[in-house]
Amino acid sequence: MIDSPRTAVSNPPTQPLASNLGPGDVVRRSATADLPPPGRQLTEVAKLIDVSKCIGCKACQSACIEWNDTHPGVGENVGIYENPHDLTENMFTLMRFTEWVNPETDSLEWLIRKDGCMHCADPGCLKACPAPGAIVQYSNGIVDFIHENCIGCGYCVKGCPFNIPRISKADHRSYKCTLCSDRVAVGQGPACAKACPTQAIVFGTKEDMKKHAAGRIADLKSRGYANAGLYDPPGVGGTHVMYVLHHADKPHIYANLPDDPKISPLVQSWKGVTKYVGIAAMGFMAVGSMIHGVFARANRVSHEDEAHAEQLVENPAKAPPPPPEERV
Amino acid sequence: MAEPNKPRYAQPGDKVLPGKPVTVNRYGPGARLNHWITASSLILLALSGLALFTPALFFLTGLFGGGQNTRALHPWFGVVLFISFFVFFFQLWKANLPERVDWVWLRKLRDVVGGHEENLPELGKYNAGQKIVFWAMAGLILVLIGSGVVIWEQYFSAYFTIPQMRVAVLVHSIAAVLIICVFIMHVYAAIWTRGTLRAMTRGTVTGGWAWRHHRKWLRELAGQRKAGPAE
Structure with a gap:
């Protein structure tokens, strides 16, 4: 049997045929x-x-x-x-x-x-x-x-x-x-x-x-x-x-x-450069955050910060004043 | 300078509660609920969108019950995000307007990342990083809903030409990549800055947190307490 038909005009054979395209x-x-x-x-x-x-x-x-x-x-x-x-x-x-x-x-x-x-x-x-x-x-x-x-x-x-x-x-x-x-x-x-x-x-x-x-x-x-x-x-x-x-x-x-x-070049860039650069950018953000999270010190509130806040609420005069340029 | 009775940084519901430590109400229950609706829809959008963005992540369609369901659900998640975010937007936009101090803060980004708060200026309710996240989210969500409608095959395919859809699908994918990057930054900053997450769970932060990161806001709230009406 030939692999691809050569014409559309021939009639099909009467016996069943297995599919030759899979x-x-x-x-x-x-x-x-x-x-x-x-x-x-x-x-x-x-x-x-x-x-x-x-x-x-x-x-x-x-x-x-x-x-x-x-x-x-x-x-x-x-x-x-x-x-x-x-x-x-x-x-x-x-x-x-x-x-x-x-x-x-x-x-x-x-x-x-x-x-x-x-x-x-x-x-x-x-x-x-x-x-x-x-x-x-x-x-x-x-x-x-x-x-x-x-x-x-x-x-x-x-x-x-x-x-x-x-x-x-x-x-x-x-x-x-x-x-x-x-x-x-x-x-x-x-x-x-x-x-x-x-x-x-x-x-x-x-x-x-x-x-x-x-x-x-x-x-x-x-x-x-x-x-x-x-x-x-x-x-x-x-x-x-x-x-x-x-x-x-x-x-x-x-x-x-x-x-x-x-x-269209729009489709080419959507399926090409956008996909690769996009995945790289998202990966960089995710991996970068994780590395920073593991190696950098977390930004923790200190006991001093809490004490200052308590002073400010209880007795503002005792709390550190705002820096000079911010003073009202 | 600001009129004494008109708060410059404090928003409705913000309040200092004395104690050891001091507690500060930062977000009410409505804002927190809405935040988590926004967050959930953004996460669902990212998962379903990434599944269609790259074949390597197509397996994520399994989370939504297959490709057909993912295709059908993704735009509706977008509608939820759009509505919930813009409810948020109209509550928060004034507190996120840029100020001169934001430029000072941005120029000292090295101290920000290093956690050297002592070198940073005193801030209101939001720092420049939070404001950038806020405005980036607002802009990108507008771009995403606009371009998303153009490529919402099921309901809007008849209203747009194929060249318009090609522009929209490219814009949508670039904006999606950017918003995922902004999202990662937002989540990471909230985790790295310890004591922040509780603002979105319990709605409160400690006085020390407010002193360290948003001192002008705390000073204003403490001042309101002194000047405020008797309880």
Whole structure:
């Protein structure tokens, strides 16, 4: 059996399969410093979303809801194409629609981007997470939330450069796209890719997906999209969900896709220098106090002090007077 | 100088009781109860906050019944601290206003740490160190409650943007480190300066303690006793 599936279109075998993705394949685990190295390196997988082939049918959303058994509530039409209006704990992927007028051609372009977790090689959510094992990264590149370890603090929301995780108000746990890790574990591609009627979403090894993207980009360039390109942002170490964009020089026109995503320096310093300097400062205070307490003489009230106080209360004339500059 | 009938250092309830040794009432039962509410909530906040600050201390969530409970309880401890501290604040702020003598005291910090009270100026109810702790606590608690609301996921996540939350979480962690340092200083000073803790348990100190550390306050209370109405 091959370690990672090569496609999302094949049908599953009829006989039961053991999971081929488990705790032994974890390469990063949130709030865990010394993780044993994995016994094997899985072939890296990736989902490639070709924005130019997307027709906005939302079959990917339906497939996602069905496979993950989520239950988004019935929405309300407020005159936008997005349904639901945003990612939620019950909607891990969302078609975002932008009506964009190309200034060069003066023609309207309807940009449709399937939003969802990008499965960063350097995941900001995992860096921010305080709960051991609530977020893991497998050697095939999938970043997954282990809900039983999640404490619902929302730090992943602050860590994510793409605004993806959503905290459930019902169970106070964080949810996002799993890249169908449970399907990948048994040799299947993600449900969205399987359902996509135009093959705008394809799935395979990261290398294969880059090659496939190169062919698509060459095709788009031949059709006049001179800036067509692959979105695999290096600021987060590359991603395991990539886009083919016809205007790769300006990702932000696709419903605010970040031009150069990276983990915020605020998050980096919170999880880096603040933590180390903070622990050192608190430790210095605590240890310093203890050393002073052991070695320095305690500040004790003397019998003389008590006698002076008694004199002051009984007969102020006998007590030592205030120093001259303080005398009233 | 101060009007004879208006106390400059003494606060309502402060009183000298003659005897051997002299006893001085420093904190009433309400202030002491409130102090321990503030202290307990600050300790609970430090424990639950440190658990989420560094993975090495995540085990502290066990004290609160797991990570989910720690996450849910921490902000409520903060609300308790905020309310109880600011009740305290409005009782004590006047006695903690800086005076010229505070600078003299601070310049002689070597004598303070060495316990050489004889080289230090006579002081009112609070010394400069106590005043610094008071104002640092007040400022840091304001910063912590403000930034804490921004990152209180359960109730306030809809009202703030993610960039605002990132600033808040960094500010909150730095302020928390500082307040824990101030807390350690406060506790240690109270232990090292023998005879202080009873001010927050029994509410009284001995006359000798007041003579040694807060002599102007003691002189004023002794003077009030002489000039005060007949009992």
